Amino acid sequence: MRYLPLTEADRRDMLAAIGAPSVDALFRDVPEVARRKDGLDLPPHQGELEVERALSAMAAKNVAAGSVPFFLGGGAYRHHVPAAVDHLIQRGEFLTSYTPYQPEVTQGTLQYLFEFQTQVALLTGMDVANASLYDGATATAEAVTMANRVTGRRRSVLSGSLHPHYREVVETLARFVGFRVDSQPLDPAGSEDLAALVDGETSCVVVQNPDFFGRVRDLRPLAEACHAKGALLVVVVTEIVSLGALTSPGEMGADIVAAEGQSIGNGLNFGGPYVGLFATRDRFVRQMPGRLVGQTVDAEGRRGWVLTLSTREQHIRREKATSNICTNSGLCTLAFTIHLSLLGEAGLTQLAAINHAKAAKLADRLAAIPGVTVLNDTFFNEFTVRLPRPAAGIVDALAARPIIAGVPVSRFASGHDDLLVLAVTETVTDADMDALVTALEESLR
Amino acid sequence: MRYLPLTEADRRDMLAAIGAPSVDALFRDVPEVARRKDGLDLPPHQGELEVERALSAMAAKNVAAGSVPFFLGGGAYRHHVPAAVDHLIQRGEFLTSYTPYQPEVTQGTLQYLFEFQTQVALLTGMDVANASLYDGATATAEAVTMANRVTGRRRSVLSGSLHPHYREVVETLARFVGFRVDSQPLDPAGSEDLAALVDGETSCVVVQNPDFFGRVRDLRPLAEACHAKGALLVVVVTEIVSLGALTSPGEMGADIVAAEGQSIGNGLNFGGPYVGLFATRDRFVRQMPGRLVGQTVDAEGRRGWVLTLSTREQHIRREKATSNICTNSGLCTLAFTIHLSLLGEAGLTQLAAINHAKAAKLADRLAAIPGVTVLNDTFFNEFTVRLPRPAAGIVDALAARPIIAGVPVSRFASGHDDLLVLAVTETVTDADMDALVTALEESLR
Amino acid sequence: IEEPLIFEQGAEGRTGVDLPAPPAAADRLGGLARKGAIGLPGLSEPQVVRHYTRLSQKNFAIDSGLYPLGSCTMKHNPRLNERMARLPGFGDLHPLQPQATIQGALELMDQLAHWLKTLTGMPAVALSPAAGAHGELCGIMTIRAALEARGDMRQRILVPESAHGTNPATAAACGYAVESIPANARGRVDLEALKAKLDSGVAAIMLTNPNTCGLFESEIVEIAEAVHKAGAFFYCDGANFNAIVGRVRPADLGIDCMHINLHKTFSTPHGGGGPGSGPVVLAESLAPYAPLPWVVHGPDGFRLVEEADAASGTAGTIGRLKGFHGQMGMFVRALAYMMSHGGDGLRQVAEDAVLNANYLMAGLGDVLTASFEGPCMHEALFDDRFLKDTGVTTLDFAKAMIDEGYHPMTMYFPLVVHGALLMEPTETESKDSLDQFIAVIRALAERTRQPGAAEWFHEAPRYTPRRRLDETAAARKPQLRWRPPAVTQQAAE
C-alpha cells in the first residue's frame, strides 16, 4: 500500500499507546448492523503500472480532440495552453494546499486570486470580480439569484440564444428556489425582442454574447431598457477569448457578467473542471456569491492579502448566506491567471484576431459549398451553418473519418435539425479546414 | 519573443545608460570579417503551438517502446517509473539550479546526492560512490584510467562479454591517452578464462555481470586472481535492477564498480541522458573521478553537506586532475534516488524477482519453439537465444508487425548472426509474450 | 523577498507567447470591435515562471508538511492521478463530441459510479455536482422532488448545531426553513430533541456522519427510523466518509442520500480551494429524480441521456445542475485512487485514518482538553479549556504552530464546543510525523503556562512571509482588485 505509511509494527505500537485492543475497538460506536466484517465486492489494490494500463486503455477508446480536425465549440473551446501553465499549477505548493484560510502561509494563493480578480474585472469591463465559481452555467444561475436579491424581484428573462445548458441550470434552480424564469425559444434567426419583455417585475435579463449561435450583439439598447425598468442586465460569455477582440460587457452596460473561463489556461477535460467567472459593479459587491480576496496590511504594515467579506458566506452566515458555495475552481483559476499573464495585452488581442480571422476564413469556405448557408452576419470564432440535411447524421458520418465537425443544434432542441454550430480556434490548420470542406462536400453529394 | 523580457524601450534606455550608440557598438571587438550583418539561413522564430506540432510530427515517426510488445535490453531497459519521480525532478528548484558550489543555498541538491552516493554504495556492496558520471560506458573508461593510476600499470583486460559499446569507449580512450587494452573476442559461449590473462603488468580486468548475453557470473575466483597479481577487478553492471536479486559486486571482491543507472528512475530517451554509477573502496577514494558530496557542519554546528575532495578535480587541479569531468548527471541522479527511495528494500527485491521470473517464463516459452535454443543457463532478466536464421532479418520482420524483439548480436560484431539478446522487465505482459512467440513461430515457419 | 503583482511588472508590447500573424480577413464583429486597451500587463515567459514559482513558495501545502485541518481531509495526492487526468483521451476530450468518440469516457464514469455505489451500498449516483455544497443542493432538490411527486409540500429541514455551514445554507437556498437540533453531552445528536421536532412538516434531516466532532453518530439507525417514520428523508453530509470507507456502508445506516467529496475521501487535490467534485448517492426512493445527464448502457455501448424523457426513465429528473457532465478531471483522479487502493486498501484507509486520529488524541489528551470521551473517528476535537487563564486564544495557539512548521488545525469549528481545535491527521501521515507533531504541540501547550506567554503567542507567527494580517481593515474598505497608481491616487484625493 504505497500511500499508507503505517507499518504493522506501527499499528501495534499505536494501539498500545491508545490503550485499545484492536482497530475494531475504535469503531465500537458503529452499530453492529452496519459493521462490515468482510470486504466489499471490489477488486484488490493494484500497482501504478496496472492502474495506468487500465485507464490508458479506457482513454484510448476516446478520440482525443487534438488527434483529428476539430471544430467543436458550444461552450468549451480547444485552445493551445503554454507548457509553463501546466508546469506551474502542478507545483505541490499550489496543488496540495487548501482554501487560504490562514493568510500568513497562503499568500501565494491569495495573491494569484487577487491577480485573477483584477484580470477578470479588466476583461469584462466590470468593477470587481470574485475568486471564481464552478463554471459558466452555475455562475449564470448565481447571477440570476443575485439579481433577485439586489432588485427584490423574482422574474428573470432568458434569451433564446443563451446556451441551452445554462438555461436549464437556471430553470432547475428556479424550480426549487421558487422564482420565475421566462425562457425565450431558441432563436437562431436573432429576431427576439428582449427589451420588450422587461417589465417592473423583472429582476434581470440574461443574454449571451457572442450568443449560442456565435452572433455578436450590441447590448447597449437592451441595457438601457433594463435600467429604465429597474432590472439588471446579466451578460453571459462562454468564449472568454472573444473579449480580446470585442467591446466588453461592462462597456455595454452589463450589471453582472457570468462567464466560462475554460478557454484560457484550461483543457477541454470532457466538460470539467472549468472555471466560472463572475464580475459585477462595486455597489453590488456585498450581494456577490463566492470567495473574495482583498488587500490589507500585516502587523508590520506590509501589503498582503486575505479572504474578505466572508460575512456573505455560508461558513459564517449559514442559512442567511448569499450562496451555499464553499469550493471555487482554485487550480483552474491559477491556470487562467498564468495563461493570461503569458498572453498579456498584446498576446490576447492577437490570439483573438487569429481566432476571428480563421473563423471568417472557414465561414467563407463553407458558404461556397452548394446547399450550405452561413447563418451569421457577425461572429467571433464560432458560427452556425444551415445544411441541406440533418446535421446530426452528418456529424456522425464525419466523426467516422474522423473529423469532429461541430455541434448539431438538434442535440439541444428539436425543430432545428439542419443547423450546425462550428468553432475555429488558433489550433485549427488550413489542412484541417481542407479536410472538413472536402468531407462535407462529399457527404452532401 | 516570449523568452526575452527586454522591450525596445528598455534597449534604448539601457544603451543610453551604457553610453553606447547601438548594440553593434558593443560588438566592436569582433573583427569586421566575422560580423554578420544579415541573418543566417534559418527559419524565423515560431510559437509554442508550431514548435510542438513540428516536433510531435517527428516523434510520431518513431515507434515508442511502450506502444508495442517490447523485448530490448542490451544496456538500456524499459522499466515503469512512478509518476512521482518525474513530478519531483521537474520542480524548478531542482531543474533550474546549477552544480551546488554554494552549499548554503543548495543543501537540497547536496543532500540528495549524499543519499544517492549511499544508495549506490549499498547496492553495489562498495564503500563509497561518487555523485555520478555521464553513463555506464564512460564510467567504465574512467574505471580503467583510475585503475591505471592506482596500480601505476597501463594494461587492462576487457572481457569478451562486456557490452561492445563499453569496450569501444575504453578502446577509444586507450588509443589517445596511450594505454594498452586487451579486449577479448565476443564470448557468447562463456568460455573465456580471464584469470589466466592477468599478469604483473595488468592494472585491471573489466568484466560485466550479468554479462552482455545475460549470463550471471561468480566473480570471486577472478577477484582472487586479480588481487594475487596486484590488479584490480572492475565490475560493470548495465542492469542495475539485477542487484535486487544478485550477490553484489562488492561481496564478490570488486575494487571498482562502473554501472549504468538508467534502469532506475530514467526513461529510455533513445540512449541518453543516462546516469553512470561509480563506486569503489575507501582506500581509492582520492583517485576517484567525478564529484563527491561529503557531510560536515555549518557555523552553528548543524549537519550539512558540501562538495568535497575537489582537489582531485579539474577546476582546481587543471592538468593534474584525476579526470576532466565537470558535469555529472544531476537530474538523472535525482530520478534514480527518488525511484529507489520509493522502491526501498522490499520494492527493489520484489521488482527484481518479477523481472527474473518473467524472463524465465519467456526463456522457457522460446526454448519450446523448434529450432530456437536458449544460450544461457543463468540469467537475470536478459538472455540470448540462437535462431535458425539470421537474427537481424527476423528482428526487422517482427518490427513491421510491430514487435520489438530484441537486439541481434550482429549489430555489434560479425560471426554471430544467429544470436538474439532479449530482455524482459515488469512492463512485459503475458499478451506481449504471446505475441512474440506467435510471431517468431510464424517467421520461422 | 517581496513579489510585486503582475500588473506592476508589465511593459507594453512584451508578451509571453509568440503567435503568427492572423490571416487577412474582413472583420465580422458588427462594429463591436474593442476600442480601448484592456489594461493587461505584458510579461515574458521567464518573468511569469519566476513570479508564480515565487508565489508558490509563500504557500504551505501537504507536500511541505503535516496539514491537520479538521474536516478537510488533507491527505497525500498521488501524482499518478495527475498523469492519468492528462491523458489526451481524457484531458483533450470535448463534452459535446459524438457518442462514438467518447465511449472510454462514459465507461470511466460508469466505473466510478460502480465503485461509489458499491462502497455506499446505494443503488444510484448522480455524478454531475461540482463540489460538496453543490451535491447538497442536488440531494435536497431530489428530496423535494420526491416529496412533491407524492404531493407532500413540507417546509422544514432539521440540521444539527455542529453541521457544516453549507448544510443550512443549502436548505435555505432550496426554500426550506432551517431548524437546529442540539447535541447531547456525548457530542452526538440529541435523539429525543430530534424526535420532538419531527413531524409531517419536516422534509429532511441533514446529518454529517462521522460528525464534525469526529464522532460516529452511534444512534444513527434509530435516527433513520424516526426520520422515516415521520415521512421525511435522511440526507447525510459525506464530508467525513474517509473515516468509514470500506468498513461501513451508508445504506446500511438508513441514509437516503449522501454527497461524497471526491477531493476528500478520494484524494483529488484541493488546489488552493478547488475544483472539487461532489457526486451524490441516492436510495431507490430518490433515484428517479437524479439530475441530468445520466450514463446508460445502450445497444451501441454507453449513452448519455441529456433530456428528460419517459422512454429513458428520466422523466422525473430535477433537471440539469451544471454545464456538461460533471468534473471529469476529478473522476479520473478519483477512479485512479480507488483502483490503486482496491477494496482492501480503502478499508485500510479508514482504519489508519481513525488510528492516527486516536493516536493524536492519546498523545495530546493530557495537555490539551478533549471535548468528548473517546474513541474518536478520523479527527480529534479539543476545546480551549486548556488555555483558561493563560491569555492565549485558540487563534494565538494556531498561529504559533505555523512558526513550528505546521499548518494549523481547524479552529472555532464545530460551534458546539468553545474555541474548538479540530485535528485531522489523515491516514497518509506516518507515525514519525505524528510523534514529532505531538512533541511540538506538547511543548507549545506547556509554553502557554509560562510567564509572558500571552504576548509571545499573540505575536506569532514571526517567520512567515507575512505576520498577522488585518482582516477588519480589509472588510471595512474592500480593495478587491489592483488599479493603476494614478487611479488610486485620484481615489485617495
Next chain:
Amino acid sequence: IEEPLIFEQGAEGRTGVDLPAPPAAADRLGGLARKGAIGLPGLSEPQVVRHYTRLSQKNFAIDSGLYPLGSCTMKHNPRLNERMARLPGFGDLHPLQPQATIQGALELMDQLAHWLKTLTGMPAVALSPAAGAHGELCGIMTIRAALEARGDMRQRILVPESAHGTNPATAAACGYAVESIPANARGRVDLEALKAKLDSGVAAIMLTNPNTCGLFESEIVEIAEAVHKAGAFFYCDGANFNAIVGRVRPADLGIDCMHINLHKTFSTPHGGGGPGSGPVVLAESLAPYAPLPWVVHGPDGFRLVEEADAASGTAGTIGRLKGFHGQMGMFVRALAYMMSHGGDGLRQVAEDAVLNANYLMAGLGDVLTASFEGPCMHEALFDDRFLKDTGVTTLDFAKAMIDEGYHPMTMYFPLVVHGALLMEPTETESKDSLDQFIAVIRALAERTRQPGAAEWFHEAPRYTPRRRLDETAAARKPQLRWRPPAVTQQAAE
C-alpha cells in the same frame, strides 16, 4: 525545518510501490542470489514526495531569482522543451531499436546538426559528447587523429591562463603537455607571447571565445592565422557561444573545432549539475575523424553508422566516445529552443545577453572595480580592489548577496585577476530585475566601507537553511555516505 536523510526515515517492509507477486518460476541465478539485505530504507509515497519537496525548498534556482553565475549561462529553461523531450516518440525510444522504427529520432538529430552547422559555419558536427568537457576530449582526439594521419606527432597544447580548468585537464588526459599563455593588459591572449610558443611541437591551441573575462578575443583572426601557419589546430571552447550566437560564426574566425554546451547556449536545464550535452563542430580537416555514430541519409531514410568502415566514409573515426548515440533528451530540448527562437531570435539572444552584461557593468562600474576596459560581451568581470582595506573578501561579499535573495556570481575565476567576481545576467533577465540587482549590489558595496563591515560580511549568510559550512573538515575526514548509527558509533570508539 530539519529534514532527515531517507535512511533515517525508513521502516522495514514499507514501500512506495505496489508490485504484483512474481509468477512462480525456478531461479536461474546460478547460486548467486543475494543473501543479505541491501540496507535500503522503506518509505511510503507520501513520505518520499514530502521529503524531496522539502529538499527542493532548500535550493536556489533560476526559477527563484537572478542567478548571475559567470560562465554558466543560467538562463530561463522553457517548459515547452521539457514537454517535448517527454513525448513517447522521443522519451520512450530505445537506442537499439530497428532503424525503421527510429526515423523521427534520426531526423531530429539531423535537424539539430543542421542548426549547429549553420550557426557556426562549420561543415560537420559530432553529437555524441555528453558534456562540454567530453566535447573537449572529442575535439582534441580528432585533432590528434588528424595529426597522426599526417604522421605528425606533436606533444604540446597551448592554453591561456584564463581558460576553464577543463581545457588543461582535457589536454593532459589526451597525453599532451600543457603550456600556459599569458594574458595582456586588455585581458586578451598576448599574441606575441603566443607566437613565441608556436612551433612544430604544438598540436593545438585551446581558446575560449568570448573569453572567461567576458571579452571578445579581438585578435582572434591573427591568432588563427598564426596557429595554422605553425601547422597546429585551433580548438575553441564554446562555453560562451551564447554571447555571439547568430551574430558571429566561429568558422569565420578561423576556428577548426569547437564544442557547444547545449545546456548553456541552448538552454537545456542545468539540473543541479547535469546532464549536459557537448556537441562538437568540426572543420573540413577534422570532419573525417568524428566519433561514431554518424547519422547519414540512406536510400531508406536516415541511417546510423555505428562501425568504422570505408564504405560509409567513417574509416578515420576516432571511434566511440559514449554508449549509444548521445544525449537525445538534450537534443530535443535544444532543437525546441532553436526553433522557438529561430535565426532572428538567436541573434537577439546574443544582443540582449551582451546588452544586459554591459548594463550591469555600467550600473556597477563605479562601486565595484572592473578589471578591463571597454564593452564586455555577455558577462561583466570585476576584481576585489574595491574591497581593499575593508577586511571583506570576495567570498564574504558573495555570501552577503545570498541573504539579499541572489545567487552569487562566479568567484575567484578567471584566475587572471585577483579575487574575481564574474557576473553573467543572461538575456532572460528583465531590466527591472537588473535594476533591482544593481541597487542591492551598490548598497552592499557601500556597506563594505562602514564600521564593522568585515565582521558583518563574514557572518553572512544568515537566512539560509545552513550558515557557512566547514569545507576543510569535510575534506580532512571525508564522510561520503550515511552509515547506520551503530556502525558510526563503533567507528568513533
